[in-house]
Amino acid sequence: MISNQQNIPTNTHEEWQKSIPAQVFLNHFRSIDYYIRHTTPLEEVRQLSTLQRFNPKREGARVGAAKKWLLHAWSAEYTLRTAANHTDKNYQKHSLHWTFPQAYYSVLYGAKAFLAIQGIDVPIEAVVGQIINGYVAKGWYPESIGFYVDGPLGHYTYHQLPQTTEQALLQPLETPKQAEAHIAQFLKTTRDLRLRAYRRRLQANPEKALRSKTGKIITKFGATHWEEIAKHTGPTTYFDLMSRLKISGTQREIERFVEADIDVPKFHQSLLNIVKYLNFIHECYVAKVMGLKAYQQWIEELPSYLRQSFLQQRYENGIIPIVSAVTKF
Numbered sequence: 001m002i003s004n005q006q007n008i009p010t011n012t013h014e015e016w017q018k019s020i021p022a023q024v025f026l027n028h029f030r031s032i033d034y035y036i037r038h039t040t041p042l043e044e045v046r047q048l049s050t051l052q053r054f055n056p057k058r059e060g061a062r063v064g065a066a067k068k069w070l071l072h073a074w075s076a077e078y079t080l081r082t083a084a085n086h087t088d089k090n091y092q093k094h095s096l097h098w099t100f101p102q103a104y105y106s107v108l109y110g111a112k113a114f115l116a117i118q119g120i121d122v123p124i125e126a127v128v129g130q131i132i133n134g135y136v137a138k139g140w141y142p143e144s145i146g147f148y149v150d151g152p153l154g155h156y157t158y159h160q161l162p163q164t165t166e167q168a169l170l171q172p173l174e175t176p177k178q179a180e181a182h183i184a185q186f187l188k189t190t191r192d193l194r195l196r197a198y199r200r201r202l203q204a205n206p207e208k209a210l211r212s213k214t215g216k217i218i219t220k221f222g223a224t225h226w227e228e229i230a231k232h233t234g235p236t237t238y239f240d241l242m243s244r245l246k247i248s249g250t251q252r253e254i255e256r257f258v259e260a261d262i263d264v265p266k267f268h269q270s271l272l273n274i275v276k277y278l279n280f281i282h283e284c285y286v287a288k289v290m291g292l293k294a295y296q297q298w299i300e301e302l303p304s305y306l307r308q309s310f311l312q313q314r315y316e317n318g319i320i321p322i323v324s325a326v327t328k329f
């Protein structure tokens with residue numbers, strides 16, 4: 001992994017400089033993957049009190065909607081797995097064009113399934129994000145993915161990151177503390193972007209723009225103005241971090257990752273590990289409502305390319321033991 005600028009030959013210095021943004025982005029996602037894997041993922045989900053108490057009405061329409069969104073989530077996850085397991089490095093590099101948005105949409109669809117089983121039907125992606133962010137802040141997710149940041153610009157408060165420091169940059173990723181530093185930095189830069197984007201939209205709307213005492217639209221923001229912005233944006237969570245993948249893909253920033261000298265297989269594997277864990281969490285909530293018998297029957301009816309590639313194994317090794325345990329509470 002690139003860790004600093006020392007000992008880099010002069011003839012490769014320019015390539016190293018160009019690769020820095022992509023390397024930082026890779027490190028951020030690797031840190032989330034590391035943070036998940038260095039906990040006890042299954043036990044974390046089993047211990048969720050929200051899952052233990054989760055008991056919305058089991059209605060046909062809700063189940064049908066949840067199944068639809070899970071199928072979308074799994075199809076996108078299948079695409080990620082195909083890219084991550086491909087042996088051609090050139091293919092892996094160029095597949096980032098579609099795996100970036102596929103990773104985001106897999107998580108989005110899994111979240112929509114989680115909401116659908118509760119009877120919540122939200123068509124707007126940004127609103128889905130707001131609802132999910134609220135769930136994160138209320139403790140509906142394991143601590144390894146339940147971190148978030150809130151507060152106004154320049155005065156952030158970090159949650160579920162006990163050893164938080166924002167100074168990560170290109171430092172190694174070898175300890176939980178270093179992983180937390182990368183996550184904190186990723187949360188910070190993402191929240192900066194969110195708050196500033198909200199400010200631009202707000203101040204561009206004459207009817208809602210913040211104004212001075214003289215009635216003029218404010219162009220320079222102070223602490224109280226940023227507090228108002230923060231109040232309306234809510235916390236910044238894993239969902240916003242995954243949204244960065246969609247933004248990078250749609251804005252053609254993806255080329256910097258394709259051209260950069262980074263470990264693309266690690267990038268793919270980290271994205272896949274994060275996505276499959278988030279999907280698994282949402283699947284547990286859905287399966288608890290459906291009941292294991294109905295859920296198993298549905299899995300058996302799925303196309304073989306999904307069932308046999310990863311879903312049957314995840315059901316047997318993860319869903320069954322966790323849902324069986326939490327239904328006893």
